Amino acid sequence: MARPKSASHDLKREEILDVAAQCFARQSFPAASMNDIATACGTSKARLYHYYESKEAILFDLLDRYTQRLLALIGEAEAHAQRQNLSEREALHALVRAFLAEYESSATRHVALVSDTKFLGDTQRELILNRQRDVVAAFTRFIKRAYPGRVTPANQTALTMMLFGMINWTFTWLRPGGPMSYAAFADEVVAVLEQGLGG
Incomplete structure (x- = not known):
C-alpha cells in the first residue's frame, strides 16, 4: 500500500519549484543540476528525489x-468583467493588469516558460505549447472585442503579439522595487492601447 502524501507535500513542491525556477533563470536549465537545486533548497539530493525523479520532471511540473495559472487568470478576468459589467476595453485592461501582477511574482517561472519549454519531451512540450496557444487565442479574443474596428483577420496576430511584446519580456528589465512598479507599467501599457504614444 502506498504511503499517503503529507498535507504539506504540495507546499513543499511549490517551494522546490520556486527555487528550481531561480536556478534555471540564473544558470540556465542545461547547466543547473539536481545537486544545485537541492543545495539551493537547503536539502539533500536524496530528499529532492523524494519529490521529483529528475530535473526534467521539475521543469514540466513548473511549466504545467x-x-x-495563466489560463486560470483569463477565466478569472472574464468572470470579473461579467460581475463588474465592464466594457470590452475595460475587460482587456483588467486582463493586462492581472497578467502583469502575476509576472511580478512569477518572473523566474516566466523565464522558464519562454526559454526552457524546448527541453521537455515531445508530449509534455506539446501540452505546454498548446496552453500557450490558448493564452494567445484568449488575448486575441479580448483585443478583437475591445477594438472591433481596428482588428482584422490580417492584423489580429500582429496586434496580439505586439501586446505580448510589451508585457512578456518585463522579466528582462522590470524589477520589483525599481523606479517603476508593475502596476505603473500596466497603466502605461493601457495608455498606449488607448491613446498610442502620442496621446
Missing part, C-alpha cells in the same frame, strides 16, 4: 502549473 504556471500555464494552468
Whole structure:
C-alpha cells in the first residue's frame, strides 16, 4: 500500500519549484543540476528525489502549473468583467493588469516558460505549447472585442503579439522595487492601447 502524501507535500513542491525556477533563470536549465537545486533548497539530493525523479520532471511540473495559472487568470478576468459589467476595453485592461501582477511574482517561472519549454519531451512540450496557444487565442479574443474596428483577420496576430511584446519580456528589465512598479507599467501599457504614444 502506498504511503499517503503529507498535507504539506504540495507546499513543499511549490517551494522546490520556486527555487528550481531561480536556478534555471540564473544558470540556465542545461547547466543547473539536481545537486544545485537541492543545495539551493537547503536539502539533500536524496530528499529532492523524494519529490521529483529528475530535473526534467521539475521543469514540466513548473511549466504545467504556471500555464494552468495563466489560463486560470483569463477565466478569472472574464468572470470579473461579467460581475463588474465592464466594457470590452475595460475587460482587456483588467486582463493586462492581472497578467502583469502575476509576472511580478512569477518572473523566474516566466523565464522558464519562454526559454526552457524546448527541453521537455515531445508530449509534455506539446501540452505546454498548446496552453500557450490558448493564452494567445484568449488575448486575441479580448483585443478583437475591445477594438472591433481596428482588428482584422490580417492584423489580429500582429496586434496580439505586439501586446505580448510589451508585457512578456518585463522579466528582462522590470524589477520589483525599481523606479517603476508593475502596476505603473500596466497603466502605461493601457495608455498606449488607448491613446498610442502620442496621446
